[in-house]
Amino acid sequence: MSLVSANSTDGFERQSIAAFSEQAYLNYAMYVILDRALPNVCDGLKPVQRRIIYAMSELGLNAGAKHKKSARTVGDVIGKFHPHGDSACYEAMVLMAQPFSYRYPLIDGQGNFGSPDDPKSFAAMRYTESRLTAYAQSLLSEAGQGTVDWQPNFDGTLEEPVLLPARLPNVLLNGGMGIAVGLSTDIPPHNLREVVNATIALIDNPESTVDELCQHVRGPDFPTEGEITTPPDEILQMYRTGTGNVRQRARYEVEQGEIVISALPFQVSGSKVLEQIAAQMNAKKLPLVTDLRDESDHEAPTRLVIVPRSRQVDTEALMAHLFATTDLEKSYRVNMNVIALDGRPRVMNLRELLSEWLVFRQQTLTRRLTWRLAKVDLRLEILAGLMIAFLNIDEVIAVIREADEPKAELIARFDLTERQAEAILEIRLRQLAKLEEIALRKEQDALSAEAAQLRALLADESALRGLMRDELKADAQTYGDARRSRLVTRGAAQALAETDLMSAEPVTVVLSKNGWIRAAKGHDVDAHALSYKAGDECLAFDHGKSTQSVVVFDDTGRAYSLSAHSLPSARGQGEPLTGRLSPPTGAQFTALVLAEESDHVLLWQNTSYGFIAPYTELLGRQRAGKVVVSLGDGARLGTPLKLSDKHVRIAVAGSNGHVLIIDRSEIPVLGKGKGNKLLSGKAGIEIVAVCALKDGEWLKVQSGARSVTLRGTDFDNYRGARASRGRLLPRGFQRVDGLLATEE
Incomplete structure (x- = not known):
């Protein structure tokens, strides 16, 4: 087709930029997909890998040969077959030589080829030496037996194989990864013996399902010996679809x-x-x-x-x-996207991939047998002519000595082909011995038997598949090894909470009047004796553990949470809470509490209302906190009272000198709110103190420097229903400064 458009008058093609860009990008995309990034299902190699291996075989760098400088190989590869950068070519070569990168390395390197810590720390190619491994022969051994198609190299001066005649499904054994345009591939490596067993099972039963093949292929087998922790059902689903994820841990x-x-x-x-x-x-x-x-x-x-x-x-x-x-645990993406036999990229499941490879292997084997049969037939033809010459040796010698055209004369007299006549003319005198005739007859009998066997194989597909099975078993015996990656079903790892990672040390959290907070180690800390800024003093403190959360309250009824271990040390003067929290404008911090998450807290107001809140309901992550207590006009939040499961009673003291002891069960448990009335009295009567009591504990009332303990009958006299008035304390103790629990 002419490159000149129909409306061209000056010999130039005219095309829109959009059309040209689209076509150029599509051409580039197809090149990257088919000729650079994705492996072929037949030999499991990308073009650069295939060219490196073929170039090394042409240099004679087989497993038994002496190592040669890697620079020699790279030079041959980029000079003859792969016109790209030497560094990219050498890096691809190094990758195939790293036993920690390839499950079955294709190149045997000598020198610094990198380490697991830094795979790209390999030495320059002028320092390292290399040759092919024994396993690489499974890709190359049949290359010269008519099994592959050949194509001209980039400048048309040489030929290179389109594919290598792999005797094993290398695409699964070594896996591969690559990123093309709009496509990518991530195929994990597998164990050779397992893959061969699955392939043989598919040969024996072409209708085998993925589930049946997975009885042999239990999962990927990485070069390292970490544990694969992905559950079996997820691995099975991965092989059914060709996509998924695999987890491996140390x-x-x-x-x-x-x-x-x-x-x-x-x-x-x-x-x-x-x-x-x-x-x-x-x-x-x-x-x-x-x-x-x-x-x-x-x-x-x-x-x-x-x-x-x-x-x-x-x-x-x-x-x-x-x-x-x-x-220490890593997840690997699996996307078994390969170039299929029809030359198109496709994501395959395990059965499709092995089936495609078996089709390729059967074609390769057929071509190898056909090539061998042609060679045998040719040799038998020549042997037949030589036997005619031995039976008529004197006459043949006479023709050669006397005829002007001995070749034509031999063909005419003995009914020979040109090849037979040429072979007779090339016989040396010493080959006319009797022993030579016997050797020719033995060779003829052996080749005749081989030709019959080859024809039988080519005519019988089941016999051909049997040969494939036998060769796979032999290769598995030669190159196979034990599984490295153990399969252990484990759940996904979970990170510990920050508090679980810390030791539970006793701490005292101190809040100052101006809203500065700090934490001191131990419980024997005198919070009032600590150093404060000028005009500041201790407002509240509480004892607990460094693994607990501190809840701070303000005068609007909001609760804020902080981790105790994150608070500054009490060696200094702490830091302002406003640097960590965002309270409403004008709000003042009034109290704090430090408790276990299983505990409860009594939240009470001076206006005689209160409720019990689970400690977990007070915790939150918001800097602005959350409203927990609904405070009425003129109401103030009292010091929160920590409650354990052993606290069964609550004692409440009013400003009128009355004390009421309530059963804990009568106080409502709420997440937030105002609560119920705890102590009744005339208008203006407020709660001044509360105390939690366990079974066997009495109530000690503190009034100035004096105190009185309510026990026995006196204690029972102060017990009553919630919201009742309680009982007036004895004269001299009606100004209550505090309530304490005691066993005395």
């Missing part, structure tokens, strides 16, 4: 209280893992670990040691946290 043992990591997931760097753990330690987010060591060497390529803080640390919980927060 293997570890506990030795003398230390955690020793002996195997890492595929493509995970040990040094990076140690950096990730060290970063958590430096940020004080991993106090359960005190030390890290890398004891890897030649005898133990992976040996990372994690030293827990003590033997009481739950190693399984710690490792679950590290699996969730570091690369």
Whole structure:
């Protein structure tokens, strides 16, 4: 077709930029898809990999040959077959030589070919040497036996194979990954013996389902010895659809209280893992670990040691946290997208992929047998002519000595073909011995038997499939090995909560009148004796643990949550709460409480209303807090009272000198609100103190420097129903300064 458009008058083609760009981009996309990024289902190789292996075989760098400089190979590859950058070509070559990257390496490297910590730390190609591995022969051994099509190289001076005649489904064995235009592929590596067993099962029963094939292929088999933790049903679904995910985690043992990591997931760097753990330690987010060591060497390529803080640390919980927060557990995307036999990319499930490869293998085997049969027939033709010459040796010699055209004369006299006549003319005198005739007869008998066998194989498809089965078994015996990646069903790892990672140390949280907060270690801290800023003083304090959450209240009834371990040390003067929280304008912080999440808190107002709130209802993440107590006009929130399950009664004292002891069950349990009336009295009567009592405890009333304990009958006299008036205290104790629980 002419490149000149129909309306062209000056010999130039005229085309819109949109049409040209679209066509150019499509051409580029198809090139990247078919000739760069995606592997072929037949040999499992991309073009650059195929050209490297073929170029090395042409250089004679087989498994038994001496290593040669990698630069020599790269030069041949880019000079003869692959006109691209030498660095990209060498990197592809190095990848095929790394035993931690390829399940079955195709290249045997000598020198620095990188390490699992840094796969790209390989030496320059002028320093390293390489040759093919024995496994690479499974791709090349039949290349010269008429099994492949050939195409001209980029400049048309040489020929290269379109595909390599792989004797094994390499596309599954070594897997592959690549990103094309709009397409990508991620095929995990597999165990050779398992894949061969599945392939043989498909040969024996072409109607086998994916589920039946998965009885042989249990899952991917990565070069590293980490554990595959994906559940079997997810792996089965992955093979049914050709897409999915696989999780692999490190293997570890506990030795003398230390955690020793002996195997890492595929493509995970040990040094990076140690950096990730060290970063958590430096940020004080991993106090359960005190030390890290890398004891890897030649005898133990992976040996990372994690030293827990003590033997009481739950190693399984710690490792679950590290699996969730570091690369000790990694998820791999699976997308078995390959170039099919029809030359089009397609995502295949396990059965489709093996079926396509078997079609290719049967075609390759047929071409190999046909090529061999042609060679045998040709040799038999020549042998037949030689036998005629031996039976008529004197006459043949006479013709050769006397005839002007001995070749034509031989053809005419003995009814020979041109090949037979040419072979007779090339016989040396020493080949006329009797022993040579016997050798020719033996060769003729052997080749005749071989030709009959080859014709039988080519005529019988079941016999051909039997030969495929036998060759697969032989190759599995030669190249197969045990599975490396153990299959262990485990749930997804969960990171520990920040408080679970910390030791529960006793702390005293102190809130000042001006809204500054801090935490002191221990419970024997005198909050009032601490140093405060000028004009500031202690407002409230509470004892608890560093793993608990602090709830701070303001005068609008809002509750705010903070982690106790995140508070500044009491060695200083703390920090203002307004730097962490966003209270309403003009609001003042009035109280705090520090309790376990299983506890409850009595929230009461001076106006005699109150309710019991679960501590978890007070917690929240909002900087602006959340409204918990509905305060009426003139109402103030009293000091929250912590309640455990053992507290059965609540004592309430009024400003009129009355005390009422209520059963806890009468006070409502609410998440938020105003609550119910606790103590009745005349207008203006307020609650001044509350106290929680356990069974067996009495009530001690503090009035100035004096106190009185209500016990026995006196104690019972103050008990009553909620919202009743209670009973007046004895003279001299009607100004209540505090209520305390006592066993005296």
